[in-house]
Amino acid sequence: MTGTYLVAAQLSLHGFIATITSRNAPAIDILVYHPETSRTCGIQIKTTATTYKKDWTMDNPNKHANLFYVFVILDNSESEKHSFYVINSMDIPKLNDK
Numbered sequence: 001m002t003g004t005y006l007v008a009a010q011l012s013l014h015g016f017i018a019t020i021t022s023r024n025a026p027a028i029d030i031l032v033y034h035p036e037t038s039r040t041c042g043i044q045i046k047t048t049a050t051t052y053k054k055d056w057t058m059d060n061p062n063k064h065a066n067l068f069y070v071f072v073i074l075d076n077s078e079s080e081k082h083s084f085y086v087i088n089s090m091d092i093p094k095l096n097d098k
Contacts, residue, residue: 002047002074003045003046003047003070003072003074004020004029004030004045004047005020006072006074006082006084007030007043007045007070007072007084008020008030010084011030011032015034015035015036016032016033016034017032017033017034017035018030018031018032019031019032019033027042027044027062027067028042028043028044028067029043029044029045030042030043030045031043040066041066041067041068042064042066042067042068043067043068043069043070044062044067044068044069044070044089045069045070045072046069046070046071046072047071047072047073047074048072048073048074049073049074049076062089063089063090063092063093064089064090065088065090067088067089068086068087068088068089069086069087069088069089069092070084070085070086071084071085071086071087072084072085
């Protein structure tokens with residue numbers, strides 16, 4: 001859940017309204033609304049606390065134009081420079097082909 005809260009906080013800092021869903025919401029961890037454009041999207045978070053693991057197993061990723069994945073690598077050092085990688089779910093199959 002740490003990655004989910006970090007992403008929601010960053011979205012809020014950038015002017016988005018971010019609502020964390022309950023754990024039983026399928027495929028969506030955060031619902032996002034941008035008040036200036038009235039656009040909405042869903043975000044699924046994948047988090048690791050290991051700097052050595054930079055790959056995530058995704059057997060059947062959900063695909064929708066308004067669904068994004070955010071991959072979070074938590075930095076447990078004093079600097080806490082966490083890494084965030086954002087990708088549209090429609091682009092996930094392209095990555096799997098590489």
